[in-house]
Amino acid sequence: MSSTPSNAINAGGRSRKKPKSGFWKRQARTWHWVSGAICLIGIILxxxxxITLNHAHQIKTEPSEVEKTMTLSSVVVAAMEDLPTEGTSNELARPVARALERELSVNLKGREVEWTDVDAYISLPRPGGDAWVSIDRASGEVLYVSTSRGAVAYLNDLHKGRNTGAAWRWFLDIFSAACIVFALSGLWLLQIHAGKRSSTWPLVAGGLLIPVILLILFVHR
Structure with missing residues (x-):
């Protein structure tokens, strides 16, 4: 009766085990491609x-402005009578906020209000633009002005996290962490294959030295 391959292995007193290096290579590739897939669109953006931030002064755009006016009802105006005449508060009175949100299609939740005895002023900055609301406390007249600086300014502000809110700032932190995983797993793969590719570490060193030399020669002069 012929012995099976498993019996032959057992008879020899040895079992074939996959080398540990193969496991770590697979781990490096997995971490690299998964983090790369997650980060791809963000890295391109x-x-x-x-580039657009670096050449912002060369990209000419004409801001567009929208202006709206309205008058609050006497009942809504009365809701502001007991509010401060100076300083700031966290929110408008709810009847006032509801009227403005309904007529102007703006979100005033959590917006700081600057008060004087004459008017109330609310700043509404956003990525790629700005807006503000002014309310006359006596007459209830409202002026709303919204300015847009275009798509490039919008994307630039996303890059900087300017006026984007907490959710986008959290995204930037998580995305940055994923990019670090992508870069370090790439470095790991370079180390694994460096023995067969003699140009690996000179290229990595070049990627470090070029910006350092530029900083020394042209920035810190």
């Missing part, structure tokens, strides 16, 4: 907006 941030690379493009890095």
């Amino acid at each position: 941030f690379a493009v907006t890095g």
